[in-house]
Amino acid sequence: MRVILTGFEPFDGNGFNPSWEAVKQVKAPEGVEIRKLHLPVVYQKAPAILLQEMREWMPDIVICVGLAEGRAEVTPERVAVNVMDETIPDNEGFFPHGDPIDPEGETAYLTKLPVHAIDAALKAAGIPSKISNTAGVYVCNNLMYGLLQAIGSEPVFRNVKGGFIHVPATKEMGLAESVPVLPLETLVNALEIALHTVLES
Secondary structure, eight states, X not given: OEEEEEEEOOXXXXXOOHHHHHHHHXXXXXXXXXXXXXXXXXXXXXXXXXXXXXXXXXXXXXEEEEEOTTOOSBEEBOEEESOEEOSSOOXXXXXXXXXXXSTTSOSEEEOSSOHHHHHHHHHHTTOOBOOBSOOOSSHHHHHHHHHHHHHHHOGGGTTOEEEEEEEOBOGGGOOOTTSOBOOHHHHHHHHHHHHHHHHHO
């Protein structure tokens, strides 16, 4: 069984991104090979790097992870939309305003991960969790859309279980006390539980 896990580099002036820091620490279950990708917070580059790796390595599962600063729970994402639009540019200065990811693409794609099972497993482990119906319109959504578009349009990926999970901020980011945080070790545990859940689905 082959799994790709992705996390993002820091962005928006912060030197720490818990999505990658958590992914780095995820341990592979027995019989599972994991490749971990450290992706740039750049609209076009992130999905391109992921898809190149998928075509070379042919994974069975792809779980992309990103930061959702301000959320208090781990949030498995249900849907990616065909929109790029944010209040900040990406790490290369690209600053779209309501542009489509793919002018000829589908309006939206639904996840190929068992989000209800993941949510239930996280809650059973005492980890705050909530299914999310928006991955935003920044690079996280762009990556999720690219992944699901590939699964939906390239026959070789038809059986890939793929999707996106957002994680909250951590104290290492040094944010204001009003911003919800979870311990980094909790995020690692959450991703390992999510992976086990997908493997069993």
